[in-house]
Amino acid sequence: MSTPAPVRPAAGPAAPAAEAPAQQQGRMTHRQILSALSGMLLAMFVAILSSTVVSNALPTIITDLRGSQSQYTWVVTATLLASTASTPIWGKLADLFSKKLLLQISIVVFIVGSMLAGLSQSVPTLIGWRALQGLGLGGLTALVQIAMAAMISPRERGRYSGLLGGVFAIGTVAGPLIGGLLVDTSWLGWRWCFYVGVPFAVVALVLLQRTLQLPVVKRSVSIDYLGAAFLTAGVSALLIWVSLAGHQFDWASLETVLFVAGGVLAIVAFVVTELRAKEPIVPLRLFRDRTTTLAIVASMVIGVALFGSTVFLGQYLQISRGYSPTAAGLLTLPMIGGLVASSTVSGILISRYGRWKAFLVVGSVLVAVGFGLLSTIDHTTDMLLLGVFLAVLGVGIGLTNQNLVLAVQNTVAARDLGAASSAVAFFRSLGGTIGVSVLGAVLSARVGTLIQGGLADVPGAAAAAGSADVGLASLADAPAPLQELIRVSYGDATGRIFAVAAVLSLITIVAIAFIREVALRTESGDERMQDSTEGSTAAVDAELAGASARSRA
Missing domain, CATH: 1.20.1250.20 (MFS general substrate transporter like domains)
Known part of the structure; x- marks a missing residue:
């Protein structure tokens, strides 16, 4: 006579209190x-x-x-x-x-x-x-x-x-x-x-x-202050030039050369900074x-x-x-x-x-x-x-x-x-x-x-x-x-x-x-982020499992 298998609790909605708020699930x-x-x-x-x-x-x-x-x-x-x-x-x-x-x-x-x-x-x-x-x-x-x-x-x-x-x-x-x-x-x-x-x-x-x-992203932070400074400087120089030229100085003048050259150089520096910034x-x-x-x-x-x-x-x-x-x-x-x-x-x-x-x-x-x-x-x-x-x-x-x-x-x-x-x-x-x-x-x-x-x-x-x-x-x-x-x-x-x-x-x-x-997506930004995170985690797990199998072999 066989012994009955122990009854396990259903895996359904056992603990609703542990579920994250809907806003944090996307x-x-x-x-x-x-x-x-x-x-x-x-x-x-x-x-x-x-x-x-x-x-x-x-x-x-x-x-x-x-x-x-x-x-x-x-x-x-x-x-x-x-x-x-x-x-x-x-x-x-x-x-x-x-x-x-x-x-x-x-x-x-x-x-x-x-x-x-x-x-x-x-x-x-x-x-x-x-x-x-x-x-x-x-x-x-x-x-x-x-x-x-x-x-x-x-x-x-x-x-x-x-x-x-x-x-x-x-x-x-x-x-x-x-x-x-x-x-x-x-x-x-x-x-x-x-x-x-x-x-x-x-x-x-x-x-x-x-x-x-909304969910808060917790990861290492690196803010591109230098890029922000170059961006502000470049845009400001060109706008000041447009506003003042023809009134405070001539369009064809040394001031125009300085404002335009400075603005363009700052924008170029901004692009270079963005290419290298973390x-x-x-x-x-x-x-x-x-x-x-x-x-x-x-x-x-x-x-x-x-x-x-x-x-x-x-x-x-x-x-x-x-x-x-x-x-x-x-x-x-x-x-x-x-x-x-x-x-x-x-x-x-x-x-x-x-x-x-x-x-x-x-x-x-x-x-x-x-x-x-x-x-x-x-x-x-x-x-x-x-x-x-x-x-x-x-x-x-x-x-x-x-x-x-x-x-x-x-x-x-x-x-x-x-x-x-x-x-x-x-x-x-x-x-x-x-x-x-x-x-x-x-x-x-x-x-x-x-x-x-x-x-x-x-x-x-x-x-x-x-x-x-x-x-x-x-x-x-x-x-x-x-x-x-x-x-x-x-x-x-x-x-x-x-x-x-x-x-x-x-x-x-x-x-x-x-x-x-392009056809409009049906997932929110948080859902897409969670999917990509889960996909990355699954890929890492698969890689680790593969490495473990190879080491045992």
Whole structure:
């Protein structure tokens, strides 16, 4: 009589308490994802709100502080430059440290920069604190995209990218309106444009602490500080040259040679450093992939669309057309409406059908068409017609902005997800930074020419108003006839900067046309990372087993 075999406990769900949280397994329900996104979306709203509030209030700020056109540009450029230079660093840190902690740090940096900017008593001081604001903005821009990629698969990300696009649109709409109300309210004033986002930021910190739980990578850390320094130095030198040439010194001058040569040498040193660095800020291997390279090229031009249109459109509406900041914000609603509608609808359709390239192609064409239409505006353009032009541009931006990031995240390896996402954000910010600087220089030169032409019959007046800097700085104190000339000159010159942007947009169309569409993955970034880790472990185990068998033989 045989003895029964001992009964072993079932191997089913024996100890649910030992199972890691869903967020740390890369598997989350729709409700868990929405909960985790709440803090991140609010943080992004804070960044967008603070940026758009300031851009619409800038004409009043610069006039109040007696600033110039080049300083007007640098109040925007300083934030974009700091954001651009820091974005790859935040992205690399996200591959090494807690994404949640980094998000919280970036919010705190952004709050401190905003508060100090509100205390500024001069334009140079304001520019300095705006740069600190940009460091936090760079973290928010990169880390929200990276955290979303870690939690959500590319196939499902479209529906949540629509939420991100909606938050972007709401922040862009609310910013100019709130900024206009603050500037137009005598007992508050423009300084509150920098304070208004602080309460939202505090709530975002609390939400992130409660809802966001992502796995922390624990491995040896090597940060490429030298590469970051060369990158910042190279970009800064070239942007300072573009901003100052033609005003502080001639285009063909020793200063131009020094700035250009120094900038180019720093960028070359950056590339050499990245080739040798253990943990490069921007891994150059990313550019071996065609989709990543072409998406980055397209993103640079989209950066011009995002930042150039908002910065100079607000200036056009307030300085040339005489609208209040509140009214100027309302007049940009067609662009925002087009952006939120196209980003939301495209996100839903991409998640449903898994196809994304057609949206990018249509969006890039609409961006070029929108800029082409805006290139026709002057100081007499009908506002209804302007609204149609802005709606076309908004739809184009909505179809391309988030979907370019999605295309890259779907292509790169899981270990490069943070670096690749931040690389796209970096080059988009770089495009915006270069765009604001170059378009600002174009606008400044054109306004100066128009002012000189308008004053040609007044002896000595043309020489006194020989630059757009003098024109903008003198706007508040100039006599009525000169004020009218300055306003007309700004209105007639604005079309030229949009014409330049339209030509640049053709590059986006060509780049997107050559992107190869790849089916969207169904695994989240964390799942892919776990699969690759398990695969590597299995390979090592197999190798060790083989070595052991050979030694016994």
